[in-house]
Amino acid sequence: MRRDHHGFTLLEAIVALAILAAGGMALFAALNTSLRSIERVDAAARRDTATQSALSRIETLNPMLQPTGDEPLGDGRMRWTATPVEAPRDGLTDYLQPGYYEVGLYRVEVELLSGTQVDHRFVVRKAGWRQVRFPEAL
Template sequence: MKSHGRGFGLLEAIVALVILASAGLALFAWIGQSLGDVRRIEDAQARAALQLKAVGLVTNINPFVEPKGERRVGAVRIRWTSELIEPMRYSLPFAGSKSPIWEVGLYRLDVVGTEESTATRVEFSIEQPGLNALAVQPRRREDMP
């Protein structure tokens, strides 16, 4: 008597399970890599946002007056040190003035910013001017409007 095979045999079931398991492993590996990429992107975005905040705080610093220091605004803390990279020079006189009222130098600020709420940290350098106010000359009567 001949038996007609109906359904799956053991060999076919094993082959189907191997194919399914291989596809599942590939899918889980892809999901794991994608989640790792998402974490790296979120970290990069947090560092970029912190650096923008730190640059905003640093631009209000006169490195001639404060060559190094620390500031805190909310959860953001910045520390900086500065180095004069271009010598101090006299500014051009303003209209009606016979002599300059500022000395201007270019400084490199090395900045470290941290945000305590996210434990994010950035380090960067920025160049900006430092100003030294010289004695202001009194205005002459004929120069007044």
């Protein structure tokens, strides 16, 4: 009696499904890892953009006149606190005479917030100034 095999046996089908499932799980794990990496890169890019925006705002800040503050910044908020590094002293003219301004060096601590959560902190040093003399007084 001759038997012709047409199709797969049950064992062959189960082995093929197991191999397919193992390959699918490996692809799923790779996809999941890639998605997490993309999320981390996206979060880092948002933090970098917010930091650049905060630094742009800090450039216009005078920490001697505005030592603390809280302002909206894009989708979040920016909060800062400035503490003196050196006591303010008279600025000098080219002739080493006291000038119009008193200047000081400040340590500005900046926090970038999303809602109530602090997303990023950084510190910069910034000069502060205040006009203490006027041209008619010199």
